[in-house]
Amino acid sequence: MSDADADADAEDLVDGVLDGDHRALARTITKIENRAPGYRDLVSSLHAHTGGAEVVGVTGSPGAGKSTLVDKLATRYRDRGLTVGVIAVDPSSPYSGGAVLGDRIRMASNIGDMDVFFRSMSARGQLGGLSTATGDAIKALDAFGKDRIIVETVGAGQNEVDVVRTADTVVVLVQPGSGDDVQMLKAGILEIGDVFVVNKADMDGVRTTVSDLQEMLHMRDGTTAVDAGHHGSGMAVGTDGETTGTDRDWDPRIVETVATEGDGVDDLIDTLTDHYDHLRTSGELDRRQRARHAEEIRRLLRSAAAELLEDELDRYGGIDALVDEVQARETDPYTVVDRVLDPLVDCIERSED
Amino acid sequence: MSDADADADAEDLVDGVLDGDHRALARTITKIENRAPGYRDLVSSLHAHTGGAEVVGVTGSPGAGKSTLVDKLATRYRDRGLTVGVIAVDPSSPYSGGAVLGDRIRMASNIGDMDVFFRSMSARGQLGGLSTATGDAIKALDAFGKDRIIVETVGAGQNEVDVVRTADTVVVLVQPGSGDDVQMLKAGILEIGDVFVVNKADMDGVRTTVSDLQEMLHMRDGTTAVDAGHHGSGMAVGTDGETTGTDRDWDPRIVETVATEGDGVDDLIDTLTDHYDHLRTSGELDRRQRARHAEEIRRLLRSAAAELLEDELDRYGGIDALVDEVQARETDPYTVVDRVLDPLVDCIERSED
Numbered sequence: 172m173s174d175a176d177a178d179a180d181a182e183d184l185v186d187g188v189l190d191g192d193h194r195a196l197a198r199t200i201t202k203i204e205n206r207a208p209g210y211r212d213l214v215s216s217l218h219a220h221t222g223g224a225e226v227v228g229v230t231g232s233p234g235a236g237k238s239t240l241v242d243k244l245a246t247r248y249r250d251r252g253l254t255v256g257v258i259a260v261d262p263s264s265p266y267s268g269g270a271v272l273g274d275r276i277r278m279a280s281n282i283g284d285m286d287v288f289f290r291s292m293s294a295r296g297q298l299g300g301l302s303t304a305t306g307d308a309i310k311a312l313d314a315f316g317k318d319r320i321i322v323e324t325v326g327a328g329q330n331e332v333d334v335v336r337t338a339d340t341v342v343v344l345v346q347p348g349s350g351d352d353v354q355m356l357k358a359g360i361l362e363i364g365d366v367f368v369v370n371k372a373d374m375d376g377v378r379t380t381v382s383d384l385q386e387m388l389h390m391r392d393g394t395t396a397v398d399a400g401h402h403g404s405g406m407a408v409g410t411d412g413e414t415t416g417t418d419r420d421w422d423p424r425i426v427e428t429v430a431t432e433g434d435g436v437d438d439l440i441d442t443l444t445d446h447y448d449h450l451r452t453s454g455e456l457d458r459r460q461r462a463r464h465a466e467e468i469r470r471l472l473r474s475a476a477a478e479l480l481e482d483e484l485d486r487y488g489g490i491d492a493l494v495d496e497v498q499a500r501e502t503d504p505y506t507v508v509d510r511v512l513d514p515l516v517d518c519i520e521r522s523e524d
Numbered sequence: 525m526s527d528a529d530a531d532a533d534a535e536d537l538v539d540g541v542l543d544g545d546h547r548a549l550a551r552t553i554t555k556i557e558n559r560a561p562g563y564r565d566l567v568s569s570l571h572a573h574t575g576g577a578e579v580v581g582v583t584g585s586p587g588a589g590k591s592t593l594v595d596k597l598a599t600r601y602r603d604r605g606l607t608v609g610v611i612a613v614d615p616s617s618p619y620s621g622g623a624v625l626g627d628r629i630r631m632a633s634n635i636g637d638m639d640v641f642f643r644s645m646s647a648r649g650q651l652g653g654l655s656t657a658t659g660d661a662i663k664a665l666d667a668f669g670k671d672r673i674i675v676e677t678v679g680a681g682q683n684e685v686d687v688v689r690t691a692d693t694v695v696v697l698v699q700p701g702s703g704d705d706v707q708m709l710k711a712g713i714l715e716i717g718d719v720f721v722v723n724k725a726d727m728d729g730v731r732t733t734v735s736d737l738q739e740m741l742h743m744r745d746g747t748t749a750v751d752a753g754h755h756g757s758g759m760a761v762g763t764d765g766e767t768t769g770t771d772r773d774w775d776p777r778i779v780e781t782v783a784t785e786g787d788g789v790d791d792l793i794d795t796l797t798d799h800y801d802h803l804r805t806s807g808e809l810d811r812r813q814r815a816r817h818a819e820e821i822r823r824l825l826r827s828a829a830a831e832l833l834e835d836e837l838d839r840y841g842g843i844d845a846l847v848d849e850v851q852a853r854e855t856d857p858y859t860v861v862d863r864v865l866d867p868l869v870d871c872i873e874r875s876e877d
Contacts, residue, residue, distance in 0.1 A: 211858045212858075214856070214858060215856045215858045215859050218850075218853060218855075218856030218857075219853045219856070220853075221853070222853065457851075460851060461847050461851055464847045464850045464851060464857065465843050465844075465847050467850075467857040468843065468846060468847070468850070468857045468860050468861060469843070471857055471858065471860075471861040472833050472837075472861050472864065472865070473830070473833075475861055475865050476829045476830075476832075476833055476865070477826070477829075479829075479865070479868065479869065479872075480825050480826075480829055482872075483872070484825075490818050490821065490822070491818075493821060494814050494817045494818050494821070497571075497817045497820075497821070498810075498813060498814055498817060500571060500572045500573075500574070500575065502571075503567070503568045503571030503572070504571075504817065504820040504821045504824055505564045505565075505567060505568045505824065506568050507821050507824075508821060508824040508825050508828055511825060512825070512828050512829070512832070514872075514875060515832065515868065515871070515872065516832065518868070518871035518872065518874075518875055519832075519835075519836070519867075519868065519871065521871075522867060522871055
């Protein structure tokens with residue numbers, strides 16, 4: 172495809188998405204997932220039309236019942252007359268073939284109208300890219316005009332934490348008696364939950380799980396101020412405190428559900444509404460969105476800079492040739508880095524004059 | 525201090541280190557730990573004099589007996605007429621006050637001669653920096669002429685894995701019946717161990733621990749080819765497979781010790797010698813050192829580029845001003861990144877003409 176064709180295609184897609192064409196939406200998200208040519212311009216154009224959706228992230232251990240809960244949640248939203256988009260993200264899988272099959276099954280089990288638009292995304296390439304791609308897909312759904320967007324992760328590890336933070340409200344699913352609570356504490360998931368759902372609330376051990384959870388949340392609220400700095404991406408570019416701050420004005424809620432029966436799903440929706448109201452009235456929504464935008468800019472900058480540096484390394488014969496010199500003690504890493512970066516710094520300084 | 529004074533000071537320090545002055549060595553490592561002005565030139569100058577030491581990394585859960593084992597190991601090395609440097613690294617602590625006190629206690633408990641040079645380092649600032657600082661401190665000890673350098677980490681998590689990889693040989697300590705094995709499997713420590721030490725081998729459960737370990741190592745050698753890509757730092761700049769490759773020609777050894785009694789420490793030293801011989805004759809030593817140098821260059825590049833980007837962000841009013849624009853939908857993250865980076869790219873292209 173020529174550049175001009177690609178541009179025209181991108182314009183058509185943007186128009187399609189804004190006009191409520193589900194096929195255009197699906198193609199847009201596919202472009203985003205594949206990082207296909209033109210996806211950047213596409214997302215850039217859509218950004219201006221975002222900001223209308225409430226985004227809910229759902230995470231928790233495999234087997235806790237996330238898919239079932241998300242399906243019920245989507246159905247109840249539809250019952251209330253709201254349009255819904257669901258993105259299921261699997262950071263551990265590099266493939267999307269299976270995910271596509273999963274789509275069909277899930278679609279069929281759903282209400283059957285396209286107003287619950289379901290898509291899965293997987294980890295093609297690096298994980299940092301997955302958070303970006305998820306954020307971009309959310310923008311597409313938001314610009315399309317979906318009222319509610321649900322981001323569902325397959326697992327509950329650090330990668331999932333990064334993905335689920337693209338949401339306004341984070342829901343953490345816990346299965347009674349599974350020991351999930353301790354595992355999640357470790358993965359840093361406890362710290363980011365706004366609403367905790369104890370699913371399969373008809374199982375044994377629900378009381379214990381709820382009270383354990385209450386205790387851990389109590390501890391969390393006593394300690395997060397100290398820990399806040401550790402939950403970020405830990406990347407080199409300074410992540411400002413904003414991103415990881417905890418919302419001290421919101422006491423995390425615990426909701427009990429039996430997702431298979433649909434029990435407690437309305438309670439959950441009411442709680443999500445309460446949380447979103449809180450976000451809006453307290454200024455926390457703005458704070459979170461700003462933090463996400465800052466993180467987005469920094470992440471894109473890092474990845475663009477990394478490409479730039481690889482090109483620069485190539486100009487000096489590539490990393491292998493440089494390692495040869497260091498290994499032979501003809502030079503050392505600091506000197507190599509100066510050699511690669513000094514021309515850039517000079518360039519910048521000259522252009523500032 | 526003026527630049528000229530700093531330069532003269534750096535030269536004195538380099539001369540001191542190369543002349544075997546322990547005070548100069550201590551001051552050099554302090555500069556490295558604090559990232560004090562001139563530390564880069566210092567490390568650059570020392571690099572040419574490195575390559576003579578065998579570097580052993582020791583990691584394992586708290587309470588497994590690492591400090592005791594390292595003390596005994598250092599003492600036995602001394603008994604064999606070798607000079608020793610020890611660096612104890614605590615990635616979880618941002619303070620070094622306590623560590624300094626620890627130094628004194630440990631020093632006193634040691635043989636009393638300065639040929640076991642002991643230093644602790646803590647995580648000031650970011651963790652990526654700690655691996656770099658540890659690598660730099662190793663260079664100082666190496667250039668000084670220490671025959672053996674032991675890098676000991678306080679804990680056994682992912683950060684410790686990154687630190688301990690600055691060593692040629694990685695020793696992993698396991699305490700019988702502690703469940704350490706499973707935890708370590710998770711933290712990715714099992715994959716990087718060349719030698720496993722079951723310490724406190726006079727405790728109950730030693731047989732079980734040893735056979736569990738054997739089984740896990742057996743599984744490891746069946747699966748590492750598949751897993752190899754996951755153990756890297758996960759950073760944006762491409763980490764080449766080199767860094768994380770497993771040495772298939774070395775069957776990891778298990779040594780039993782009772783460090784408090786000194787039992788098994790000579791066995792351990794013999795095993796370490798075997799491993800180092802293997803590294804040298806198989807070409808693996810060269811491969812590992814190259815991988816470390818490549819990683820070092822990339823890490824330094826990333827962190828220098830991050831600083832550069834922060835400066836560039838400031839030229840555009842800082843991240844907050846840019847976030848304001850994105851938040852107001854006047855622009856979007858991709859456009860912001862292009863705005864910041866395009867002048868750099870132009871600069872580079874012009875300078876290539």
